[in-house]
Each structure stands twice: as C-alpha cells, then as structure tokens.
Amino acid sequence: MSEYVICPYCGHQNAREEEHNIDMKKYGKTCFSCDSCDKLFTLRDDGDGEFVSN
Ligand SMILES: [Zn+2]
DSSP states (O other), X not given: OOSEEEOTXXXXXXXXXXXXXXXXXXXXXXXXXXXXXXXXXXXXXXXXXXXXXX
C-alpha cells in the first residue's frame, strides 16, 4: 500500500489516512476529496491491485 494517492485531476499527492485503509478492507474502495483541487475520486481494489477511478 502506498502512503499517497495521486489525484487523477491535478496530480496532487493526497495523504492516505487510517479511515481510507479501513474502507479498503471493508468495501474494497474508498473516496478521496483532493486537498488541492477539491474534486472527488475513488480508490478501488478489485483483488488485482489498487487503482484510482473518477
Ligand atoms: Zn486534485
């Protein structure tokens, strides 16, 4: 697991919080609100690695 998640809109590195890791374990996905551009994106894990979708 990486420590940062890159925003797909602006490329900002958003810090990954404990709540994100909990969501990933529970639901296989978690939502981020970018610190830089305020847009929402989703980090998912389909069992074959994590990826960002918007
Ligand atoms: Zn952004």
